[in-house]
Amino acid sequence: MKASEAQIVALIPRLRRYARVLLRGDTIAADDLVQDCLERALDRLGRWRPGTDLRAWLFTIMHNLYVNQVRRAGAAPRFVALPEQYDEPAGAARAERCTELDELQRAINSLSDQQREILVLVSLEGLRYREVAAVLGVPEGTVMSRLSRARQQLRTLLEEDEPHRLRRVK
Amino acid sequence: MSDERPINDIDLNAYVDDELDPVQRAEVEAHLHEDAASRESVQRYRRLDQAIHELYDPILDEPVPSTLARRRGWPWLRQHAAAAMVWLAVGAMLGWVARSPDTVQVASRQTEQLDLVRPAAFAHAIYTPEVRHPVEVTAQHEPDLIRWIAKRLGAEIKPPDLSVHGYALVGGRLLPSTDRMAVQYMYERKDGVRVTLYARRGAWNNEATAFKYAREGNTGVFYWIDGPFGYALVGELSKNELLRLSESVYRTLG
Structure with a gap:
């Protein structure tokens, strides 16, 4: 196994998380997207320059695949694959926290694709704004304004739900 | 950001994300000191x-599903995914892991949705409630049915025997399906539960x-x-039961 391939394997969980958020929790579609991304990455591994961020390179591939997929799909309705079942929260202590996280998830799912992508890349992956701009192929200023709108919108949605809720998020 | 314009929400985001140089950061911090709303943000x-x-x-x-490791040239990836016991078990059950990965390509999800999943589910919803005319040709005339379907589809697709699972063949019918013809075979359990197998050619180019x-x-x-061919097995069953049937269908057809 080449070193770069081993690195790609190590990054699969990150790709799955990115795809899952992007596809609003549709596990099957998300893993399909990850697989497409892995295939393309392997085909194009020669184009990756060692020393540059492999993670950002993979995210770029995934972003482009997703954009094309959405474009092809157009407005056609689709048969929705349900997300895989997730574990029941253990005990009542977790219950309230889960409700808060459920609300957060709903709020995130109501954002636009572009906003969700930026949230993953900035909030979860901790990429720099200029790296996010490169992944998404947009100017850095666009990243900043979209991020600002995304966080404001989340804040508004969560405050509408329950004015005191977010305060208790630790 | 400079003295000429006020600190805005984009600046606050950049502060949170540690995107500011020391001078800018000091400016924002000075602003935060004075402005409670910004501190709150x-x-x-x-x-x-x-x-x-x-x-x-x-x-x-989460364990990485072995289905992500099925491409030729990625055997190491499959090993990596070996921890995903459930997925491996499913894969092995389907005869998937054992198959030659050379033939394995990614098919167009779009085509699968439009040409396979939706029409299969739709045809199931239309015909399974039928009491008197659920099928065009009944199982009593199975040889005729097989010949007819083979002639129209240009390939023999025999209805798999699902009797070991308690499902008897009711019969089959030919259906229009977007740009092609499709066959629907219907099966019935003793308690009246019906499942349908839907098959058709499509623009998936011999991918598997x-x-x-x-x-x-x-x-x-x-x-x-x-x-x-694309195949879809449809039923109001649990995922596991439908999977068992699908495995049976797959083995018989393969």
Whole structure:
């Protein structure tokens, strides 16, 4: 196994998380997207320059695949694959926290694709704004304004739900 | 950001994300000292990020499905995924892992959805409630049915025998399906539960895929591509029961 391939394997969980958020929790579609991304990455591994961020390179591939997929799909309705079942929260202590996280998830799912992508890349992956701009192929200023709108919108949605809720998020 | 314009929300975000140089950071901090609303925003954005991590970080700990490791040239990836026992078990059950990965390509999800899953689910919904005319040709005339379908589809697709699972063939029918013809075979359990197998050619170019699962309401669909044909097994069954049937169908057809 080449070193770069081993690195790609190590990054699969990150790709799955990115795809899952992007596809609003549709596990099957998300893993399909990850697989497409892995295939393309392997085909194009020669184009990756060692020393540059492999993670950002993979995210770029995934972003482009997703954009094309959405474009092809157009407005056609689709048969929705349900997300895989997730574990029941253990005990009542977790219950309230889960409700808060459920609300957060709903709020995130109501954002636009572009906003969700930026949230993953900035909030979860901790990429720099200029790296996010490169992944998404947009100017850095666009990243900043979209991020600002995304966080404001989340804040508004969560405050509408329950004015005191977010305060208790630790 | 400079003295000429006020600190705005974009600046606060950049502060939270540590994107500012020392001079800019000092400016924002001076502003935060004076402005309670901005302090509140910064705190909320930070808590939001923590909550987003709490929400999505568990995905990182999930085992990687072996289905992500089925491409030729990635055998190491398959080993890596060996920890995913459940997925491996499913894969082995479907005869998937054992198959030559050379033939395995990714099919167009779009085509599968439009040409296979939706028409299969739709045809199931239309014909399974029928009492008097659920099928065009009944199982009593199975040889005729097989010949007829073979002639029209240009390939023999015999209805798999699912009697070991308690499902008897009711019969079959020919259907229009977007740009092609499709066959629907219907099976029935003693208690009246019906499942349908839907098959047609499509623009998937002899690709082969793993089993995929979709669900809408009570109706589940396992679908897969094998050679020129796409198959979908539809029923109001649990995922596991439908999977067992699909495995049987796949083995018989393969």
